[in-house]
Amino acid sequence: MKFLIVEDEESLRKSIAQYLAAEGNICDWASTYDQAYQKISIYNYDCILLDLTLPDGDGILLLKYLKKLNKSDGVLVISARNSLNQKIEGLSLGADDYLIKPFHLSELYARIMAIVRRRNYNGNNIVTYNELEIDTSNKEVKVNERLVYLTKKEFDLLLYFVSNKNKVISKSAAVEHIWGDDADMADSLDFIYTHIKNVRKKLTEAGCKEYFQSVYGVGYKFTDR
């Protein structure tokens, strides 16, 4: 897949690019409004990561420009401002999602994958991983065609890991994905362990291979390697 990262903070841009490129994606970048404007005009992307505060212009204008061009690029807005108005404005101008800084790269990637899925498969959103099949629109999980019942949180967690396959996801990132802003409970990190254990158990009971790997207690990885 091909992505465009519009972000003026170089080190953040680099990290994102590195994370995305490791999965075989192609990452293009722009650090200013002008650069982004030119690249959007010329190329097509599967998804554009757009920071709204750029040194030489407002990212919202880029959204308007994209709409004018009538392009089908997915757009994920990244903003340091948790502003409802900005979010509504961005989404109404054609952005697919809105992510507030700071975020985990795994969260970013999961959101990108969701956008790409929505754009490419027109509602038929099936994610497969070997014998595992996840229907994201019906919230169903099948192992070898057999339905596995997962709670909503377990489903979200599995999809999150599958979207970030072969990546290590920190416990903090997983907790924040499931509980969002309320993830500040004293021992919420331990719950992730319980959750993953449950998902793991349900999947292996249905005949799924063991894909979850613990990484020294700091995080988990979903992989068949």
Place this chain on the structure above:
Amino acid sequence: MKLFTSYNRILASITLTGLLAIGILFYQTLGQYINREIEDHLYEELLEVKDFAHVKNILPSPEGFDGVILEYKKLQKIANKREVFADTNFYNPKKKHQESGRYLKTQVLLNGKPYEVKIIASKFESQEQIKSIVLIILLPVLILLMFLWLVNRILIRKTWLPFKQLLHNIKTFNINKDEAFKPIETKTEEFKELNDAMMEVTLKIKSDYEEIKLFTENASHEMMTPLAVINSKLDTLLQSNSLQKADSEILEDLYLATSKLTKLNQSLLLLVKIDNNQLQSKEHINLEKLIKDKIVYFQEFIQERKLQLTVELDKAVVYANRSLIEILINNLFSNAIRHNFDGGKIDIRLHGNSLHFSNSSVQPELDPNKIFERFYKDNTSDGTGLGLAILKQVCLRQNYNLLYTYQKGLHTFCITH
């Protein structure tokens, strides 16, 4: 005590004491004057009694001599010729009742025999006279004083009206509300000055407050991008294949600290947002359903800690901003779970217009005056120290009453509207 109550009290006590003193003095003087008159009359009567005895050779009858009463007592010899005057009570045979009077007592020779003679004259009429005179003089003075006091009262009330208005405006001035301090209209120089001073002070307070809020907002926003960089670098580092156990422990701590810093920043921004009244759109919210949803949302935390949850929910709908109410319920839940101990209790009661959240805790009773302050927390707490401050702020914004109580090991937050 009000300024004019105390002023009036002093004035009234001086006036009344003065009036009383003058009254007493007046009465005494008048009484003495009347006494002297009666004494002259009694003396004349004594002379007449002597004349009568001399001419008629008998003593005048004890009753009915010239309107005075006479008493005789035979003596062996005259010891003391001095005349004694004094007040007495006597029986008036004409009026047939006791009466106050004045008498003259002396020892005289009547028809060559020594007698002690006592002549008593009634004081009744002269006393009535004194009473009338005192009344005639004092009553108008009293009426005048009362009238003056009334006029004074009305005038003062009128003069202080702008002051009262000003006080009311100061009381209703709220730094969190958007409207500015309302000045008053007055022609009184002192009040005008006070008004102007208040205007200046409130304007300064408002602008300072805005500045602080803006600073907090900007500082927090500026921190978000560096935090995003740290987070992304940590995530990148985590992908490294050469990660050792010791590294991952450091990474975990870094993750924790970063997430705490992020949370702190978000809470500060949230506080500013609530302060700025940025969450205004209102809707009808089914509280009962919202709380039930949140129980599901937090169920893992509740189960993991084996907390006993007692829930009594009546139907309740509030008209408020959804984000604010969700923040409120979220904070109540996380507070009740976070500070609980394993196997502890959480009671949630929603009745009528009040919502109670009680939880057991390892902590003793908290200071109800301090718990809602920003960053008030005990050292063992992992939280940001802003949760309850946000709770308070939401309640302020929604005009809800928030009360903390502690009873039998249960910490209770009660919200009423």
